[in-house]
Amino acid sequence: MSAELSQKGQVLRAVNLSAGYDGRAIVSGITVEASPGKVVSIVGPNGSGKSTLLKSLVGVVPVLAGSVSVGESDITNVAPERIATLGVGYVPQVDDVFPPLTVKENLEIGGYLLERHLVGERITAVLDFFPRLKTMLSRKAGKLSGGERKMLAMGRVLMLTPSVMVLDEPTANLAPQVATQLLEEFIRGFADHGTTVLLVEQRAKAALRISDWTCVLGGGRVVLEGVPADLERDPVFVESFLGGGARH
Ligand SMILES: Nc1ncnc2c1ncn2[C@@H]1O[C@H](COP(=O)(O)OP(=O)(O)O)[C@@H](O)[C@H]1O
Ligand SMILES: [Mg+2]
Numbered sequence: 001m002s003a004e005l006s007q008k009g010q011v012l013r014a015v016n017l018s019a020g021y022d023g024r025a026i027v028s029g030i031t032v033e034a035s036p037g038k039v040v041s042i043v044g045p046n047g048s049g050k051s052t053l054l055k056s057l058v059g060v061v062p063v064l065a066g067s068v069s070v071g072e073s074d075i076t077n078v079a080p081e082r083i084a085t086l087g088v089g090y091v092p093q094v095d096d097v098f099p100p101l102t103v104k105e106n107l108e109i110g111g112y113l114l115e116r117h118l119v120g121e122r123i124t125a126v127l128d129f130f131p132r133l134k135t136m137l138s139r140k141a142g143k144l145s146g147g148e149r150k151m152l153a154m155g156r157v158l159m160l161t162p163s164v165m166v167l168d169e170p171t172a173n174l175a176p177q178v179a180t181q182l183l184e185e186f187i188r189g190f191a192d193h194g195t196t197v198l199l200v201e202q203r204a205k206a207a208l209r210i211s212d213w214t215c216v217l218g219g220g221r222v223v224l225e226g227v228p229a230d231l232e233r234d235p236v237f238v239e240s241f242l243g244g245g246a247r248h
Pocket of ligand 2: 093
């Protein structure tokens with residue numbers, strides 16, 4: 001590989017965090033820590049505040065109480081561009097690429113904060129990690145398959161050589177085999193490169209398989225957390241997320 005995929009990971013930490021819209025908290029009292037080389041996942045039902053939590057960590061939704069830090073830097077309510085330059089990459093659940101632009105243009109935009117001469121080198125590093133995109137550079141992002149599009153979305157974020165990857169439901173609407181590849185090869189792969197990974201995932205069972213620690217969100221609070229092996233033995237967790245007939 002001609003360049004490193006990511007920087008050495010930094011700890012991403014939220015302490016007693018509340019966040020929401022119009023001054024009203026959607027998530028409260030959240031303490032979570034993600035560290036280099038590890039995947040921390042957040043699971044929970046729709047509407048439990050998972051996206052709001054991630055957005056507040058990356059400066060998109062206001063933090064109402066508590067704090068967020070990456071490494072030694074306090075990033076509480078810091079502007080999203082500044083948080084990106086401090087090494088935190090964020091792949092949103094929707095609006096993750098620019099559909100009318102080509103794959104190459106999307107990657108270039110991902111590198112907009114870089115000095116011009118570094119962009120080509122970063123594109124090479126990203127394509128080494130996602131070789132499937134190599135033959136698609138001139139294809140419009142809107143014409144990609146769901147899995148390819150999500151690779152591009154992650155690739156855009158990798159343009160800035162992040163030390164932390166924050167991913168919001170990267171496997172939503174993907175076929176099961178594609179979802180498994182994204183999670184087990186690429187997202188676990190980020191952590192295995194030393195990156196810090198914080199992942200929101202609807203597929204609880206698949207999330208547990210690649211996670212070092214998992215938090216369960218319910219009604220905007222962490223209601224349960226632990227290592228996957230313990231959660232898999234927790235009757236409430238099994239009933240809610242892994243139980244009979246559940247799609248996950
Ligand atoms: N832009 C917004 N303004 C006001 N409320 C919102 C906004 N986005 C989400 N919410 C509310 O926040 C709650 C949690 O939503 P969200 O964080 O998207 O949950 P999840 O990602 O777990 O499905 C929901 O009740 C939703 O209606
Ligand atoms: Mg969500």
